Amino acid sequence: MVLPQTAVLRTEITAYLAPNIRKLFCGVEDRLLSHLEEIRLRCNQPLVLRVGDKEYSIDRHGRVVTDLKQGYLVSREDLYRSIASISDNSLYAFEEEIRRGFITIPGGHRVGLAGQVVVSGQEVKTMKDFSGLCFRVAREVPDCALGLISQVAPRGTPVSSLIISPPRCGKTTMLRDLARLLSDGSGSVPPHNVVVVDERSEIAGCYQGIPQLNVGMRTDVLDACPKALGMMMAIRSLSPQIIITDEIGRREDVEAIGECLHAGITVIASIHARNVEELRGRPLIRKLLDEGAFQRGIVLTRQPRPGRIQEIIRWDESCCG
Amino acid sequence: MLWLKTMGICLTIAGFGMWGLGGARRFSRRVTQLRDLRLAMGFLEKEIIFMHTPLTRALERTARFAHPPVSQLFWAASRHLQSKAGVTAQEAWQIGINKLAQTSDLGKKDLALLEVVAPQLGMSDADQQGKFVRLIQEELKLLEDQAAQEVEAGQKIWSYGGFILGAVVVLLLL
Numbered sequence: 001m002v003l004p005q006t007a008v009l010r011t012e013i014t015a016y017l018a019p020n021i022r023k024l025f026c027g028v029e030d031r032l033l034s035h036l037e038e039i040r041l042r043c044n045q046p047l048v049l050r051v052g053d054k055e056y057s058i059d060r061h062g063r064v065v066t067d068l069k070q071g072y073l074v075s076r077e078d079l080y081r082s083i084a085s086i087s088d089n090s091l092y093a094f095e096e097e098i099r100r101g102f103i104t105i106p107g108g109h110r111v112g113l114a115g116q117v118v119v120s121g122q123e124v125k126t127m128k129d130f131s132g133l134c135f136r137v138a139r140e141v142p143d144c145a146l147g148l149i150s151q152v153a154p155r156g157t158p159v160s161s162l163i164i165s166p167p168r169c170g171k172t173t174m175l176r177d178l179a180r181l182l183s184d185g186s187g188s189v190p191p192h193n194v195v196v197v198d199e200r201s202e203i204a205g206c207y208q209g210i211p212q213l214n215v216g217m218r219t220d221v222l223d224a225c226p227k228a229l230g231m232m233m234a235i236r237s238l239s240p241q242i243i244i245t246d247e248i249g250r251r252e253d254v255e256a257i258g259e260c261l262h263a264g265i266t267v268i269a270s271i272h273a274r275n276v277e278e279l280r281g282r283p284l285i286r287k288l289l290d291e292g293a294f295q296r297g298i299v300l301t302r303q304p305r306p307g308r309i310q311e312i313i314r315w316d317e318s319c320c321g
Numbered sequence: 322m323l324w325l326k327t328m329g330i331c332l333t334i335a336g337f338g339m340w341g342l343g344g345a346r347r348f349s350r351r352v353t354q355l356r357d358l359r360l361a362m363g364f365l366e367k368e369i370i371f372m373h374t375p376l377t378r379a380l381e382r383t384a385r386f387a388h389p390p391v392s393q394l395f396w397a398a399s400r401h402l403q404s405k406a407g408v409t410a411q412e413a414w415q416i417g418i419n420k421l422a423q424t425s426d427l428g429k430k431d432l433a434l435l436e437v438v439a440p441q442l443g444m445s446d447a448d449q450q451g452k453f454v455r456l457i458q459e460e461l462k463l464l465e466d467q468a469a470q471e472v473e474a475g476q477k478i479w480s481y482g483g484f485i486l487g488a489v490v491v492l493l494l495l
Contacts, residue, residue: 015405018407019406019407022407080409081407081409083444084409084410084443084444085405085407087443088375088376088377088402089375089376089377089402089409089410089413089442089443089444090369090373090374090375090376090377090379090443091443091444091445091446092369092370092373092443092445092446092447092449092450093373093374093375093376095373095446095447098446126446128445
């Protein structure tokens, strides 16, 4: 039986690959595709499929191989055709996305770009002579945050929370599902007005401004908006009860979170760190934690699978007690 | 029999004359088509630079703006890009040129200039696209001026030439 997600993947992602590569995917088993996380195209290098911690390739005959050296070699033309397809042959219409290093395609999947970066002053002007593409599959895991909701919203009232983990442990997937659950309401948690400040278009996976992934019916998304700026805009104009944002860390993010908390808004954010000790090693975040900005810390791990809760820290209780 | 001969002579000269006049009209039509093409490229430039319209839609809008047969170029290119069959802008544009070559009075030199556009179309930032399309418009203007200068001489040669050729054929047959 073809899994619905696999069918979506075949139509949504492979449609943007160069015809030569697209043909190779016809023979790939649905079982492999259903867990696919990344497709990597690098000029004159084998095509790479990443599934969990394993890497596969596809040979010229469409067979999946574990020895990457036997894989199909991606040519410059394959890259050119893929880029042309992703951008609808209109790189000029994606200047901002190219400056940020990725283009979002329908379905909320992100295509990371590698190539020669043209810099003007301190700013990236554009990118040219593309040498690599990384298709990252956006995958919703409905109800993955269900076990977390009682921690993030004890007695039905959401508290400011920080999701902590290294990359690829499911922070964004968890934030997305939390946005949906808090927005729609779940069990004893009533519905809330949620604003997602999605600087990297990963949480809601917006394509042409429309969320491609379910973030709830009472959620507004500020797509591609710098976090600090987005939080201030949301306070002024969208009357949120909860603001959700990804990968905080800069000084302006910390200041904006302070503003949100003083305005009575709950902030749920994620941050890169392996554990709380590592987090406390960052002066800006340590200050924020010492000020009691967050009541809950949720540490995620990839073992045995992404999104596994390793530890829950109750900062409000440790302060009081 | 004399009336039959006279009629044959008249028809032969008239036939060649009409052919010559048709050839003469091609000169003025080429000028018009080069001007239409230049204006259409100007429209496409605006769509790209100011509206940032994706190429498929920009070509479609330009096709609506342009007059036939120039609009055929943009229709054909837009339709092939819409098919999403892995066709690049370069290939779609080339298909459009082939269509234009069949239906217009443009010469090899004019079509060669359009072929220069193919590899550049869509695949750079708006600034670069703007510079390139403006350059093509300037080149088209030069071709248009040159074509306008050729109209008078060309029209005379073809229109008189047709009748003269008809008369020569008649003399040879008599």
